[in-house]
Amino acid sequence: MENSVSNDAASAENKPQRASKVVFSGQGGEFFGIWIVNLLLSIVTLGIYSAWATVRTRQYFYGHTQIEKQPFRYLASPMQILKGRIIAIVIFALFFAISYLSPVMAVVLAILFMFVSPWLVVQSLKFNLRMTSYRNVRFAFHGDYLGAFKYFILLPILSVFTLYLALPWALKKIDHYICSNTSFGGKKMQVTTDTSSYYIAALVAAAIVFGVMTVVAIIGVVLGILMAVTDSGNASAAALMTSVAVFVAYFFAFTLSGAIYHCMIRNHLFERTELPGIAKFKSKMEVLPFLMLTLTNLVAIVLTLGLAYPWAKVRKARYLASVTSLIIYPQIDTLVDEQQSENSAFGEEAAGLFDVDVSIA
Template identity: 45%
Template sequence: MEPTTHSTESPIATNPTIFQGRVQFSGQAGEFFGIWIVNILLSILTLGIYSAWAKVRTYRYFYGNTQIDGHSFDYLATPIQILKGRILAVVVFVIYSLVVQLLPLIGLLFALGFLLAMPWIINQGLRFNMRMTRHRNVRFAFSGNYGDAFVNFVLLPIASVFTLYLLLPYALKRMDQYLHENISYGNKAINVNLKGETYYMATLITIGVAIAGLVIFGIFAGIGGVAMSVSDIDPNNINISTIIFPLLIMALYIAFLTMISAVYQSIIRNHIFNSSEFSDVTCFKSDLKAADYAILLFTNALAIIFSLGMAYPWAKIRRARLLAKATEVTIYSGALSIIDTAQQEQSSFAEEAANVFDIDISLT
């Protein structure tokens, strides 16, 4: 960690800096593996009921091992809260599945109703997650409204289809803007200033990387195809290349997917963090490098595949450690005056409904 500095002025804040340094993550793969394997076994034995406890244990482990200025995060949700929300969400999903099978027309109306409910699900899920997150004994909150969520998560994605997806980067920018600008820490709202041109630049760079990757992948696939065809012509000519090339092609395919993901995610993550601040409280800096992130995603994917999933805890810990290391936080003395504005307890139903219906909404 970089040394704590005192009483230095910042161009962003007019009050003294009380801390400047990297986020610290102290989780260990061995520790998390023990939690993870027990979570899986008990979830199977209880037919999924224990999954609520598994989620809370996992969140608390990662939150508790993530520190800023020596203070870790707290995850305050209880397993019973998660379980109640999960049961309700599963019941709704089962009803929807039965209706679709037995009464397709009503199922269509049900799907339309779900589309209209999706902004509410997103908002409530985020409210619950933020309300259950605490740092320095101050909770976070989310204040998004239905109208803005409907525009950003329903109307703009649909509109992007009719523009041959030329509007999609702008739609993604609006989604991220909405997700982050409605966060508050205690009584302090965050300021976020995302730029559409950064999203278009990230998209163009990602497309360029994808084209280059496809060319390389095509060349090696062609070489592998020739080698395989030679072996088919002469069965006695089977050699090590017939084994190596399929593995190489698979590795290249994984590398291709991870590089695309890493390039886009690193650019956007850096932009979001570097464009966000709690005025006179804290500002952020992210310098995640696409190459480092791509290597991590690639090696994580290979490890998970060849270990038949057993390397998942190791991969998750590595990712958390890299993202923490790439994040710098500056805290100003204004943080000492933050007030924890208690809100009415939120239900976890919407968050679990979002998971069941495959709406993956997460903060960068």
């Protein structure tokens, strides 16, 4: 058996590396049928079916995401998620009951939750990655509580005391923590991101917001002066239209800045992340296409009172897949799933607590 594995590995090393694109084959109409059934059954069962809805949704999106015609798989069972949500309901009920009886205890419980939340994040990452497989090989997460507490609690708090000047660095450390502790087939990801890239993305995004807000403020002052001078009878209508225009301008500015930051960081993170000997990643997100995708999805969801959500979700998944590619090394063909379960039963159940889900899209 060992000789066979060695021969396969030696044979793989002689094969050339190959380029491949991520393909998403889901359809909006097809997912709408799944989504509407999930929604109705979750309402009828008072939320109990939501665990099955989560599994069905993830299985659909994972199963329609392929690399080299090989789909991803989501292996969790609804009962594992349901148990976590039952625990969540019980904890929420106790929290509100105790908060009602004693405001002081509410503060104590809030502080306690701050210390518990890193453990929930770690358990969620371990559970969701262990329940994700490709080519029958599972992913895994190796982070611990202390690391999660440092990166998800201490660094964000530190950024507040630096007037958020340290926030880009904190976000970079969080991404590095997640990626560097993720493995596939026993191979941990290697991440070499630059702090400067996070600061550049943050500064560009902030400059967009500041520039738009400045222009809008100047226009608002000018219009206010004109309305005061003319004393027009349509002043109320003009003021209302101005308020709407200001809201739209601010919304567009924040959406644009978010698109710029997301595109720059995703491209940089994928460029600097690699599974040694298995695959190297590439992302080519562009700001304008992603901005238009975000805006049209939002408009469609609002105009259809939420019924376009499945269509929007499929569109986003298809776009993210279309801008993602890999260089695949031949060693991937020899990987076998050697992962052993390290989570306790309670850990698996707690992974669904508050439906914690941390990912990089």
